[in-house]
Amino acid sequence: MQNSLNLEGVEQQALKDYTEKAYLDYSMYVILDRALPQIGDGLKPVQRRIIYAMSELGLSAGQKPKKSARTVGDVIGKFHPHGDSACYEAMVLMAQDFSYRYPIIDGQGNWGSTDDPKSFAAMRYTESRLEPYARSLLQELAHGTVDWVPNFDGTIPEPVVLPARLPNLLLNGTTGIAVGLSTDVPPHNLNEVASALVHLVDNPKATVAALMKHIKGPDYPTGGELVSPRDDIRQIYQTGSGTLRLRASYKIEDGDIVITALPYQVSGGKVLEQIATQMRNKKLPQVDDLRDESDHEEATRLVISPRSNRVDKDELMSHLFSTTSLERTVRVNMNIIDLEGRPRAFDLVSLLSEWLKFRQETVKRRLNHRLQIVVDRLHILDGLLIAYLSIDAVIKIIREEDEPKPVLMKRFKLTDIQAEAILNLRLRNLARLEEMKIKGEQEELNEERDGLEKTLKSAARLKTLIKKEILEDAEAYGDARRTAIVERDAAQALDETQLVSSEPVTVILSRRGFARAAKGHDVDALSLSYKAGDGYLAQAMGRSNQLAMFIDSTGRVYSVMAGTLPSARGQGDPLSGRFKPPDGAEFCGAMIGDAGQKYLLASDAGYGFIATLQDLVTRNKAGKAILRVPAGGRAVVPAPVPADAECLIAAVTSIGRLLLFEMDELPELAKGKGNKLINIPGKKYSSGEEKMLAAAVVPEDGNLQVYCGERMMTIKWNDTDHYYGERALRGSMLPRGWRNVDRLVGVMPD
Numbered sequence: 001m002q003n004s005l006n007l008e009g010v011e012q013q014a015l016k017d018y019t020e021k022a023y024l025d026y027s028m029y030v031i032l033d034r035a036l037p038q039i040g041d042g043l044k045p046v047q048r049r050i051i052y053a054m055s056e057l058g059l060s061a062g063q064k065p066k067k068s069a070r071t072v073g074d075v076i077g078k079f080h081p082h083g084d085s086a087c088y089e090a091m092v093l094m095a096q097d098f099s100y101r102y103p104i105i106d107g108q109g110n111w112g113s114t115d116d117p118k119s120f121a122a123m124r125y126t127e128s129r130l131e132p133y134a135r136s137l138l139q140e141l142a143h144g145t146v147d148w149v150p151n152f153d154g155t156i157p158e159p160v161v162l163p164a165r166l167p168n169l170l171l172n173g174t175t176g177i178a179v180g181l182s183t184d185v186p187p188h189n190l191n192e193v194a195s196a197l198v199h200l201v202d203n204p205k206a207t208v209a210a211l212m213k214h215i216k217g218p219d220y221p222t223g224g225e226l227v228s229p230r231d232d233i234r235q236i237y238q239t240g241s242g243t244l245r246l247r248a249s250y251k252i253e254d255g256d257i258v259i260t261a262l263p264y265q266v267s268g269g270k271v272l273e274q275i276a277t278q279m280r281n282k283k284l285p286q287v288d289d290l291r292d293e294s295d296h297e298e299a300t301r302l303v304i305s306p307r308s309n310r311v312d313k314d315e316l317m318s319h320l321f322s323t324t325s326l327e328r329t330v331r332v333n334m335n336i337i338d339l340e341g342r343p344r345a346f347d348l349v350s351l352l353s354e355w356l357k358f359r360q361e362t363v364k365r366r367l368n369h370r371l372q373i374v375v376d377r378l379h380i381l382d383g384l385l386i387a388y389l390s391i392d393a394v395i396k397i398i399r400e401e402d403e404p405k406p407v408l409m410k411r412f413k414l415t416d417i418q419a420e421a422i423l424n425l426r427l428r429n430l431a432r433l434e435e436m437k438i439k440g441e442q443e444e445l446n447e448e449r450d451g452l453e454k455t456l457k458s459a460a461r462l463k464t465l466i467k468k469e470i471l472e473d474a475e476a477y478g479d480a481r482r483t484a485i486v487e488r489d490a491a492q493a494l495d496e497t498q499l500v501s502s503e504p505v506t507v508i509l510s511r512r513g514f515a516r517a518a519k520g521h522d523v524d525a526l527s528l529s530y531k532a533g534d535g536y537l538a539q540a541m542g543r544s545n546q547l548a549m550f551i552d553s554t555g556r557v558y559s560v561m562a563g564t565l566p567s568a569r570g571q572g573d574p575l576s577g578r579f580k581p582p583d584g585a586e587f588c589g590a591m592i593g594d595a596g597q598k599y600l601l602a603s604d605a606g607y608g609f610i611a612t613l614q615d616l617v618t619r620n621k622a623g624k625a626i627l628r629v630p631a632g633g634r635a636v637v638p639a640p641v642p643a644d645a646e647c648l649i650a651a652v653t654s655i656g657r658l659l660l661f662e663m664d665e666l667p668e669l670a671k672g673k674g675n676k677l678i679n680i681p682g683k684k685y686s687s688g689e690e691k692m693l694a695a696a697v698v699p700e701d702g703n704l705q706v707y708c709g710e711r712m713m714t715i716k717w718n719d720t721d722h723y724y725g726e727r728a729l730r731g732s733m734l735p736r737g738w739r740n741v742d743r744l745v746g747v748m749p750d
Contacts, residue, residue: 036176036183038337039351040358041137041162042169044176046090048162049079051104054130055138065108065127072123079151079158088123095128098299099265100172101187101221102477106131114222114262114299115269133477136165144369145362163362165473167193167355169336173218181343183335186218186244189481193352194474198467200352208237208348215348216485217244218332222300223261223482224249227327230487237348240334247491248326249484250317257313259302259326261482266325268294268302274324275304282563285501286311321491356466363466364456371452374445376417381442383418387425388435394422503544505562505592511537513575513587515550518568531571538637542592549592549616550575551601552585553634555627557616562592580621589637591616598641598668600649602677603629604691609667609674610641628673639696642748646700648720650746651678651731654691656739658723659731660704663697666727676728696744705745706738713738717749 095107109126145163173187196214236242246263544563595614602608618624
């Protein structure tokens with residue numbers, strides 16, 4: 001038997017509507033009560049509660065500090081029922097002079113460092129109290145300036161906002177991530193902000209350009225340089241969002257580069273690690289040594305020692321700015337909760353104007369609160385004066401009447417408050433001089449009341465008072481700008497060839513495609529160790545900061561920095577691990593040299609051309625198609641072309657036919673099939689048919705070396721007539737025993 005569910009009297013709601021409302025409620029809670037600051041005091045709820053709890057504990061500046069655990073306990077027990085670690089982290093942030101431009105908490109003990117801001121000691125070990133700057137937030141709290149609400153359990157009140165005398169939000173900045181909103185307000189210099197506020201009070205319609213005559217730009221606690229163009233800074237202040245470029249500051253000292261300030265939230269240890277990594281990878285040959293000489297006197301002192309005085313230090317630093325955290329970008333996104341409790345985006349003018357509204361209302365409430373106190377006191381003094389003028393009658397009534405208060409009120413026309421004040425008088429205050437004191441106090445309070453009323457009724461007086469107090473606080477807490485604003489060109493990383501030391505190397509390629517680089521040019525590549533079943537194929541001589549290029553059997557060329565190849569002490573690394581050649585392709589040769597170096601490229605079909613290395617460069621791992629090789633054919637080992645020399649091209653076939661012809665008969669191409677070097681009958685490339693095995697370039701008065709296995713025959717320049725002819729002829733047969741050629745090498749004259 002089924003039980004039917006009775007839903008009578010139960011509110012029903014679609015799941016979609018319920019979840020949508022629940023999520024919106026949650027997101028608004030996160031925005032308003034956790035992540036975004038209020039424009040008045042620039043604080044998030046947890047920060048406000050920490051500062052208020054510390055003031056209630058008597059931890060003002062100049063007082064003896066207490067354990068941070070005591071403060072955290074009060075905060076989470078009375079106002080903020082959340083995790084103690086999160087509360088303590090918020091407290092630490094307000095104490096770090098490298099995180100806050102104007103720290104609010106004075107911490108004693110380990111409160112973290114720029115290298116590791118979260119390396120602070122546990123709350124049971126540290127002590128804290130408020131900084132003098134905190135007075136600008138708390139000074140007017142007891143003067144009726146803000147609203148109060150019950151805490152989370154309704155037992156004690158807490159302020160909705162602190163009555164800040166300065167725009168703390170703009171001075172210390174803030175970051176926060178809410179649901180669908182984030183905020184990133186950069187810190188600024190107090191003197192500049194105060195000057196801009198005074199200008200805005202006098203000129204409510206001031207533009208961003210006018211305010212930027214006072215506020216030059218953000219001022220970060222760690223100093224450094226703000227290198228964004230002024231137009232970019234103006235755009236950020238006009239829109240409330242954008243990005244800024246921060247850069248480290250450095251100086252030259254005894255030939256060394258000394259970094260004296262780092263960008264905001266950049267660790268010196270991280271920067272040293274980044275530079276050291278480049279040095280280990282041999283990508284920073286200009287640097288000889290790296291030291292961290294930071295101490296208590298100089299919080300940041302990173303020393304970079306160049307390898308020699310010839311190193312361009314500005315060029316080196318430009319490279320480091322580009323490749324390390326010595327330069328970084330920071331985001332600006334000024335989403336803030338306005339005076340009506342709504343989150344919105346602010347530009348500079350609207351932010352300062354909105355804060356001035358808050359300040360004006362705060363000052364009015366303070367003046368009204370003081371005025372009420374003055375008026376109440378004058379009212380009591382009027383009653384006391386009446387009592388002193390009729391002191392005998394007052395004493396008689398008090399002595400004879402059971403209920404003297406109503407009799408006093410009726411006899412002397414006093415209010416309840418005045419009668420109560422008379423009854424609370426001490427006997428010692430009945431002295432004759434007391435009457436004079438009352439009249440003197442009345443005069444002072446009447447004068448103060450008149451001044452308060454005039455200020456409250458006059459907009460000009462109120463503005464003057466606000467400006468005066470802003471300038472007084474700027475005088476008390478302001479300091480010089482730390483972040484220099486300098487327009488600089490964008491950092492430029494050095495070319496890869498400049499980052500590798502220039503040393504003579506010989507690039508060696510094995511038959512199975514293993515490559516390595518041996519130091520020097522006097523390397524006997526044949527005597528090196530090779531893997532089983534492998535052996536020497538080709539070599540090319542150049543320098544370690546030049547690109548080594550390899551050609552595969554399909555005519556594709558690949559390039560890599562020679563200095564990155566493994567040492568010749570080993571057996572090399574397979575090029576197939578660095579590049580992605582076509583399936584079945586084999587590496588056939590190596591090339592190296594400067595951009596203008598020329599090489600002879602040819603296929604075993606007997607076709608080829610002269611190529612310049614700058615036309616072969618590619619960063620593509622799949623290579624670059626250069627030499628067009630017929631189906632079934634393959635490229636032969638490239639041959640270097642000597643510069644500024646008359647040369648002959650030598651080509652030899654698989655049956656031992658050798659032809660030498662003038663190099664001028666061969667074209668220079670960027671890519672293609674090329675022209676015929678030597679005539680080979682037939683068009684098929686089966687293993688039994690004739691092919692061109694090798695080609696070489698022989699300089700004038702040089703020699704041609706013909707290798708057959710381990711044997712070598714030298715053909716001198718003067719003995720080449722027998723093999724000399726025009727391009728594309730058949731050539732002449734080599735002597736018997738020398739027709740099974742492995743390779744040809746053109747040798748420069750002695």
